[in-house]
Amino acid sequence: MARELRTLILTWAALMTLLAITVIAALSPIGAFRSAINLAAACTKAALIYWVFMHLREVKGFLRIAAVGAVVWILLLGGLVWSDLGARL
Numbered sequence: 001m002a003r004e005l006r007t008l009i010l011t012w013a014a015l016m017t018l019l020a021i022t023v024i025a026a027l028s029p030i031g032a033f034r035s036a037i038n039l040a041a042a043c044t045k046a047a048l049i050y051w052v053f054m055h056l057r058e059v060k061g062f063l064r065i066a067a068v069g070a071v072v073w074i075l076l077l078g079g080l081v082w083s084d085l086g087a088r089l
Helices: 002-027 033-053 062-088
Strands: none
Touching: 002 033
């Protein structure tokens, strides 16, 4: 029980730190790096939520493959959207 509570508290602290990084990056005049920082923070937050709260660290085998496949599919769709937007500009 103590190990699970420690994991949850550390995950919460990491998510709050990433939230602070997102807010600071959104409010600071850093130009083009703002999007990259916010995207990296968002991906890290999503990975933490997958790993801890969706219990991906406890499962084995096919469920991990399915989760990785879902992430790859989302990245593929995002890449297609970005390439379409780039072609239209």
